[in-house]
Amino acid sequence: MSTTAAAVAAPTRAGFLRSRLGSILAFFPLGIWTANHLFDNLAALRGAAEWQAAVTHHDNQVAHFLTMVFVLLPLALHTAWGLKRVFTTKPNIGHYQTYANLKYIVQRLSAIGLLGFLGAHLWLAMFHPRFVEGHEEAFSDIAAHMRHHPPTLAVYVLGTLGVAYHLANGLQSLAMGWGVVTSRKALKQLEIVVYGVFFALAAMGFTAIYALFQAGNAFPVPLD
Numbered sequence: 001m002s003t004t005a006a007a008v009a010a011p012t013r014a015g016f017l018r019s020r021l022g023s024i025l026a027f028f029p030l031g032i033w034t035a036n037h038l039f040d041n042l043a044a045l046r047g048a049a050e051w052q053a054a055v056t057h058h059d060n061q062v063a064h065f066l067t068m069v070f071v072l073l074p075l076a077l078h079t080a081w082g083l084k085r086v087f088t089t090k091p092n093i094g095h096y097q098t099y100a101n102l103k104y105i106v107q108r109l110s111a112i113g114l115l116g117f118l119g120a121h122l123w124l125a126m127f128h129p130r131f132v133e134g135h136e137e138a139f140s141d142i143a144a145h146m147r148h149h150p151p152t153l154a155v156y157v158l159g160t161l162g163v164a165y166h167l168a169n170g171l172q173s174l175a176m177g178w179g180v181v182t183s184r185k186a187l188k189q190l191e192i193v194v195y196g197v198f199f200a201l202a203a204m205g206f207t208a209i210y211a212l213f214q215a216g217n218a219f220p221v222p223l224d
């Protein structure tokens with residue numbers, strides 16, 4: 001038996017399924033929900049009532065709870081899968097300074113950034129208002145923070161950039177990993193789609209941030 005064959009253990013069936021699950025959940029429901037969430041936030045362009053109706057207010061609390069489980073559980077599973085990959089795979093950009101290797105590194109850096117951003121975002125925009133303050137996040141609150149609290153603005157701008165990159169570039173590695181694209185020509189075409197997805201996600205996110213920032217002018221400086 002060769003050294004390589006002895007050293008590289010074949011993945012177990014359960015390990016293989018876990019890895020496939022961590023990968024596909026990132027696209028559905030996580031990726032689809034994320035794109036839809038950025039789209040919903042464009043309602044900030046139409047004012048407070050429209051934004052709250054599209055983003056934070058839910059008539060049916062049970063349906064809202066189930067939606068959150070449907071999104072947060074896959075996020076937790078994908079995050080566990082992603083963290084394991086961050087710590088068990090090694091970049092080889094030291095040997096091959098290629099564009100693909102650079103994207104591989106940035107995918108992992110954006111993952112770490114997302115971990116921080118999503119933690120802060122979920123706590124400040126969802127759990128804290130609902131479970132500590134007793135109401136859903138108000139338009140006036142997020143708009144005032146965006147306008148008068150520079151760290152909030154910076155975190156949202158960087159977080160949105162990270163989400164757009166991580167999801168768009170992730171779609172490319174997912175399509176390759178699942179064998180959706182195999183030829184050089186298909187890869188080139190996929191790259192165009194990936195750029196399109198990146199710009200569309202970033203444009204939606206930045207437009208929503210800009211609308212909240214503009215609206216924040218009408219609200220007083222937040223105390224905290």
Ligand code: HEM
Pocket residue numbers: 022023024026027030031034075078079080081082083085086089107108111112114115118163166167169170171173174177
């Ligand atoms: C909005 C949340 C997120 C979305 C929509 C998302 C989406 C994706 C997608 C579509 C992929 C490609 C999957 C594949 O190649 O099979 C991916 C890869 C990855 N994700 Fe996420 N992700 C999110 C959050 C996170 C978080 C919080 C982490 C961990 C800290 C993470 C870590 C990773 C890693 C390390 C990869 C690369 C895996 C590899 O190529 O080996 N992701 N993500």
